[in-house]
Structure formats: C-alpha cells, structure tokens
Amino acid sequence: MNVHDAKRTRVVLATRNRHKVDELSAMLGDLPIELLSFHDLPELPEVIEDGATLLENAVKKACEVAAATGSAALADDTGLEVEALGGAPGVRSA
16 A cells, blocks of 8 residues: 555644744655645634743643544744753744
8 A cells, every 4th residue: 555545634723823834844855744724724712822831831732632623733932942041032033
C-alpha cells in the first residue's frame, strides 16, 4: 500500500496564521493527512492564551481544539525570550 491508498488522518492546526498552515502542509507533502485550521473551521471558539509560558499556551490551544473537533490538533505559541532578561518578555512579547 502506498500513501495515496491510505485513509487520510484529520489534523487541525490551531492557528489563524495562513503562512504556518501553508508551511506545514508543504512539509507534510504526500502524507495522508487532511490539514485544517481555524480558517476551515470558523465556528471554533477563540482560545484564551493565559498560560504562564509559551508551552502552556500551545498545549492549551491544542487540547481545546482537539476537544472541540474530535481530531488530533497541533499548536504553537511564539514569543521573544531573552536570556539576559531571565527569559523575559516571554508570553508578554507581541
């Protein structure tokens, strides 16, 4: 069986950033994955990013989106962490 014969797995990318969706889609290439995002599922509620760390925010987004869709979900959170500032501004960076 080749990848074109396999059943497609639905994965939701918890982002509104179209560039991230396009980038991940290109990396996945011909794998049997149906990649969706908030753009495909506008009914998904906004996730409040109130974690103390970037990792907490990413995990929260992935868990909430997975629970809302019943599908596997991936998420990230980005920010600037400066070692000389003890990791600041971290989640507070824009």
